[in-house]
Amino acid sequence: MKSTASLISISIGLCIIFSCQNKSTIKKYDWIATENAPKEYPMRIYSGIFYAGKNPVNAVPSGSIINYGWGETGSIESSGEDLKEAPDTLRLTWISFTENKNYTGKFPLNVKLIDSLLSTGYPAEDLPSGHEEYFYFKVGMAPGGVVVLWLGGPGKQVEVGRYQGKETNDVDWKSEIPGYNGTMEEYGKHIIADLPKEVQQQIADHKIPYGKWDHWRRHFSWKPVITGDVKILSLSMFMFNKEMDFLMSKRLNPAGYIQRGAIEKLYIFWVDHKKRERRSQIDFDETETDQIFSALKPGTHSDLLLHVTNDYGPAVSLKTAAGIIPFKKAKINSYIR
Template identity: 25%
Template sequence: MWEIKGTWNIEINPSPRQQGSGKKSICADKIFLLLFMLLSVVSSCQESKMNEKKQVWAGAVVAPKEYPVEIYNGALSSNEYAYNFGPIYGILKQGWSSSGKSMGRPDTPIEFPDELKMTWYAIQEQKFYTGNWKLDKEQISKVWQEGSLNVKTGTKEEFETLIVGLAPGGNVALWAEGARQVLLATFQAHDTTINKETANPDFEHFFRQEYRDVAYTPEKLYGTELYAQLQGKGWPDPKLYLDYNKKYAWKFAVEGIGIGPKDYFYYKCFNGERDQLLNTSDGNTDLPKAIPEHISVKWQDSKQQHWVADTRFKYDVIKKAFEQFDPAEKIDLLIQVDIASNVLNTYLKSSSKQVKIVGYDLALVPVDN
């Protein structure tokens, strides 16, 4: 950025021929022109810097399928703008790592929020939670500027949404969502009490028994299949949503196929983070990442045919595999492919051991580009 410091003293001394003529010298005209150009550059740099602090973004909110919630009120806010949440969102139960429910976004760039407020009712726990937290606006801006890599075009894409996650036990998460999803922060809410006499008018429906008799039936809240699973195994421990954030130093590796610089990996973690990485990307390092829920690799063979190898994991299965390694130990998440036999296996591999991970919904298929 250009900076002008100190005081500029400019004297205009007319030449003998110009004395008494009332005309400025050509030299003075050039100085003024230079000053104008410098000030224009400074103004442009300052405007660009201000625009980095503003983006077009939306707010959204999610809750686990096993722990649906109703929002009482809340907001992602700054001095300039507030993205509000309320009962209009209805009962939320999309899933912890799913895209959030949003009510649209503004048409013009706005400041990133520096505060999150949220009050909600946890249906399964039968209690209200509330909290008010400061956000790191500079961190949000930095992540937004980094953006996401579109592996098909090689271009950068910006984030679109700030997602608030509401988990049991008053656990709260904040993600930046776009082509990739990044966990920005986690928070802890506390219990609170809201009654019919003091509640906001737009939350009046909550206190009508006929509403809750209909909306809170197990079939409506969970669906028949999930409710049967929950009755059999019980509801997940609320601490699970904090456990998801534990990270290990893993990266992708492959065996049985050759992948080139334009081939890529995909991962989605149990803590909600996800990304797509070119085979040559710096992102495919053994820097700490959370345990993956879903992975895939897409590549092109020697006959120009594109393939995808794709698998998902159950948390208790893959967690046991990762727990056999130290969190600081460098690990390859090895995707082993045998096209001829239509076999796809996955392993965790370090310099000292190799552990097989049993996945499900396995897919090893040719695809269009």
């Protein structure tokens, strides 16, 4: 009996030791959650929670109208411990006002990808460490029950998942908005009344552009190539899929190609011949950019050519296997910083 009791005690002790070791080896990170939706298609979250296993680790902000812009930073929610595990599940329930529909879903996340990104971070040549970390979990909701998750930090944002919600009527909005006596449809009509007339017409004609947000999630193999007679300081690139990247120093003219979304906007910071720091902003036309990138053949590489001169500032075109295509409708403005 004594030997049996001793074995049980040893087993319990080993379990406690290994349990402590497993907990101590779980990586934890400093991150917070935020939410967004397209400006023209507002949403409101009923409930949203990130989980690591069965444990809730951070809530998604709720209680306000969401129309900050697709892929943007909205409200901030930091709950639970200061350092948290990489989540493996997102539970989300929300309303899409322009559709007058509630959506819900339990979405399994790519925890290996997320953990890898949180662990490694990304290059930041303007910092002494040369390194920056992801900080934001951005939850985006678009019409049709579309949910996209990005990881973001200063000068960097990458998509880590796309999910599909399903319609539900099992939502008690009265408990969430106790001071409102009307229906959610009436509540939504007040919000829709403030939207642009063309969006109101889309709603009336049942022509909300479903699929638009998935269309812009496509990736293409391209890199920026900067030439000219000025000194380039940095380049900030924003893609239509709402990923972004900030390049400077050695990364300004990358050697290799990267799978990116189609370019939406960029900023070039440069120094002219009078040693004045200049900033040039290029806003790309959505229709023209879609036509140019959609014509690219799968498996091919392209160069986004940025030629910057003292006299004329930047010019932009895309070098493809078929030739060089200028962005004729892109709006280019340069300023002295």
